[in-house]
Amino acid sequence: MEKSPLFRTFLTLEKQERRQLRKLVRSPFFNQREDVVRLFDHLDKYADAGGTQLGKAKTFAKVFPGQPYDDALLRYAMSFLMQNIREFLIWTEVGRSEFERQMHLARNLRRRGLDDQFQRALDQAEASASQLLNADRHLQLFELQSERYNAAIRQQRRGEMGLQRLANEFANYFAANLLRQACGIATHQSMTNQEYHIPLLAEVLDKVDAGEFAGVPAVQLYFHAYRAQQTLDHEAHFRALTALLETHWMDFPTDEARDLFLLAINFCIKKINGGVAVFRRDVFDLYRSGLEKEVLLTGGVISPFTYNNVLNSALLVDEWDWAANFLETFKPCLPEAERENTYHFNLANLYFRKNDYARAMALLRHVEFKDKLHNLDARRMLLRMYFETGETDALESLLDSFETYIRRQKDLGYHGENYLNLIRLTRKLLQAPAGEKDARKKLTAEILETKALAEREWLLEKIR
DSSP: OTTSHHHHHHHTOOHHHHHHHHHHHTOTTTOOOHHHHHHHHHHHHHTTTOSGGGSHHHHHHHHSTTSOOOHHHHHHHHHHHHHHHHHHHHHHHHHTOHHHHHHHHHHHHHHTTOHHHHHHHHHHHHHHSOOSOSHHHHHHHHHHHHHHHHHHHHTTOOSOOSHHHHHHHHHHHHHHHHHHHHHHHHHHHHHHOOOOOOTTHHHHHHHHHTTTTTTOHHHHHHHHHHHHHHOTTOTHHHHHHHHHHHHHGGGSOHHHHHHHHHHHHHHHHHHHHTTOTTHHHHHHHHHHHHHHTTOSOBTTBOOHHHHHHHHHHHHHTTOHHHHHHHHHHHGGGSOGGGHHHHHHHHHHHHHHHTTOHHHHHHHHTTOOOOSHHHHHHHHHHHHHHHHHTTOHHHHHHHHHHHHHHHHHOSOOTHHHHHHHHHHHHHHHHHHSOTTOHHHHHHHHHHHHHOSSOTTHHHHHHHHO
16 A cells, blocks of 8 residues: 555645545545545545555455455555546646636637637636746747637637737747756756757747847846856856846746856856856855845755855855855755754865864764765865875875766766866876976966866965
């Protein structure tokens, strides 16, 4: 029982949903089998506790009292209850959106020829359509216009039938959604180097370049976000993206606004990793703005990854007091299971940046590095601390184990390249005698020319 799709689905239902499902199961419109009602009651009573009460034999005895055990009969009852749950899930999903409810009603009324009621339902749907400016709104407007067009065709009306608006809204939705997908794929490619072909992307990019979709924020935001990922050397698209974000962030659902902020942030991180230090202030301002607007949190929860990055962005621009306050203020917003580990790791990072190596090392000893990026960051901090304190043997051992760890990971993307170059150039730095100016000059040039490199400025400082 506990391994069945029915049981696993049932466990996902919240208490309020179970109360609503109880009404549905007892409604003759949806279910006329008493065994299904008894099976629901049995699961409702024992599902959360688990245990022997959910064994097939005991479940069968509750569902079919007085009958000899019949596995097929129990499976039938389970199948019918699962069907009821699916109907319930469909009903709750449709009921979630007033727009969808009114559109379903309008379509049904149009097919019945009830024109006056159809128009009222369509008006209600338009009134409940999203007021946001994302791609989904354009799809809703397309659906509305499509229904009006279908009604006009049936009534054999002539003249203006809204065909231009119908075409425009679909084009807006298609272009915005295609560009959004392209941004997601480009981000994935930077991590995996996997190749993708996106049909019609080139044509859409050409249209936007030519001035079409100029007044459509959803298209413009994703266009500049995608171009910024394509052309890191051209900052105009990044500046256009951040300007549009500042104007339109409230016009998008929170999760979509968060994705757009992260696209802008990722551009800055890549520029910083490429040695363009001026983007440190940009990335900090984006993180701070995203926190103030509450778009970087999901349901009041900040991810450990974002928590790490916000702290690092503050430290890069010497916002020490802000960074310390951030760690304490947002600690309760971390996922409970990862809260203490993430907090201590970042507190160690703060002490490390303040050159308080004793406190930093003490904290790192109590952190469990389950996350790969945490692991990379911790090793990077240890690398610098061993170098600064002259612990050469510990440093050389760390460089060997660090390189081995990276080469065993297959999904680090550009992070792996950044750290492999750090390891390689740190070894060269150890081997370059202080008095050999030519060797150090050559190493300086190599550090400056290496595009993917973590801790570039620290390496240059150590050479100086």
